[in-house]
Amino acid sequence: MSNPVIRPRRLRTTPALRRLASEIRVHPAELVLPMFVREGNEVMPIQSMPGVVQHSVDSARRAVVAAAEAGIGGVMLFGVPDVRDATGTGATDPNGILNVATRALVDEIGDALVVQTDLCLDEFTDHGHCGVLATDGRVDNDATLLRYSDMAVAQASSGSALLGLSGMMDGQVAAVRSSLDAAGFEDTAVLAYSAKYASAYYGPFREAVASTLVGNRRTYQLDPANRREGVRETQIDIDEGADIVMVKPAGSYLDVLAEVAAMSPVPVWAYQVSGEYAMIEAAAAQGWIDRRRAVEESILSIRRAGADAVLTYWAVELANWLNEERA
Template identity: 80%
Template sequence: MRPRRLRANPGIRRLASETRLHPAQLVLPLFVREEGGPMPIASMPGVVQHTLDSVRGAVQDAAAAGIGGVMLFGVPSVRDATGSGATHPDGILNRATRVVADEVGDALVVQTDLCLDEFTDHGHCGVLDALGRVDNDATLERYREMALVQAASGSALLGLSGMMDGQVAAVRETLDGAGFVDTAILAYSAKYASAFYGPFRDAVESTLDGDRRSYQLDPGNRREGLREAMLDIEEGADVVMVKPAGSYLDVLADVAAASDIPVWAYQVSGEYSMIEAAAMQGWIDRKRAVHESVLGIHRAGADVVLTYWATELAGWLNNGDFA
């Protein structure tokens, strides 16, 4: 046997390739701030908090590169206990959604983060009870309200990232009852209590005190990730997701093997920043590392990858840089 025959030159390697990335399989997360100008995020080199003006250019570039969509996160100037800014029609995320949908809604799938953590003064993904614990069912009522406002603002796909039990069923029921039957739900099904979210919390100026281990998954639990995904599918999710991606490829592969709906993965801020930091030191080839990291997530079973490199990587793919 001579397996090397299929590696002998670029042409034969291209024909024998088992996994290929396409720009349409990439989604770009974007942060939009309420006040001030565009703000670089120190822990995420190359990523900024956009304004309502600057985000227009970012989504135009993304559309020109042919990526699949954008996921919007809001950075409000004022927070409170119930995250009221999340459901105010003129809250920053809802305003940004209208701007982006108007700008590129025909070219990109406009997606929004449906979670309270960016809007609460305590930084948790839900409302708290009298003992300071996240109240699952009271939070579902807030998610129902968020779903209606986000859908009305032009979001085509709602990213349910709060990890509350029953969130998919609650939001689906609310959307359908209000006539938003075509608004899709992306369930962050297997979202782990990960150390790799650190730079993201800088990006949204998180006020979190404590941790989210009572509702996000234990990093050691593989079967539980699959169980959560199956529950979300039963509740009516249109897409399920594993987050983070790189350290949870086993969970991703399990979910992909069992799911009969699309499976996505989120290459989170810490994964991004580690590669950027190593590349700045000259320790790795940045372009190849970016491509390889996203390719590996796709190879493990992700139909779509959320990555902060989406537009840049799409440009390289369009240029045939990895042929």
């Protein structure tokens, strides 16, 4: 048998050749750090997400400075209020924790990175759902849009540059865009969580925001079996004026992510969610996997599937690794 002429291994023989032939690279500016900010002065560790905490406003200020120094692209803020009610009034209160934290971080960091805010009611409602409930207990889509519109103006007024619409209500992008424009916030961008699935991987997040949810969100989040539906939801959000679209979770939905990336004329992001984070941390703590390699590979895979940016709880740590490698 003759020796093979085509030898793809030639480009794998040295670290320098592998680096030169690499098709995808991750840059710190493509990473966004989700952050939880609670009322009060106490910083609370999240047991199911080792290394992640509920920040106070002061500790969040310090964390956002470290994030900017690492060169990441932005932070996505989630509020953890002390008091919740049926319609989530704390979400639109100028003195509510999310709006207070947004003003504090924008004041601290300016334009060094993009301060973004989660626009959803689940952290603020006593029932834990992402919207207002009708008398029969169902989530009232159109009544919820009115609350989202008010939230959008409140968050933009507090300085948020990018609103993350994560509630999966029909028509939410159009409603928020209209309200922002009417209030003079034409330059405030909208990130649509377009293909957000009803996933088991959100478990640790419930602890992170002290969720009071009873039941599930399957009537408004997507069925994990449905790829085409995720693409359809994305197209609707683009048509309604979304500036960026999102696939969530990331790791188990790379097929959806790749298809969305192939059809979208706007940037496509993906959220590496709490359960994805917790699984790697737990396996690494047992010594079953190489933690750093697993973190790097998981985020590289999301980028390879088509994400222009990745929300990940490892954003700052990974950015610092990348900066060390370049140095």
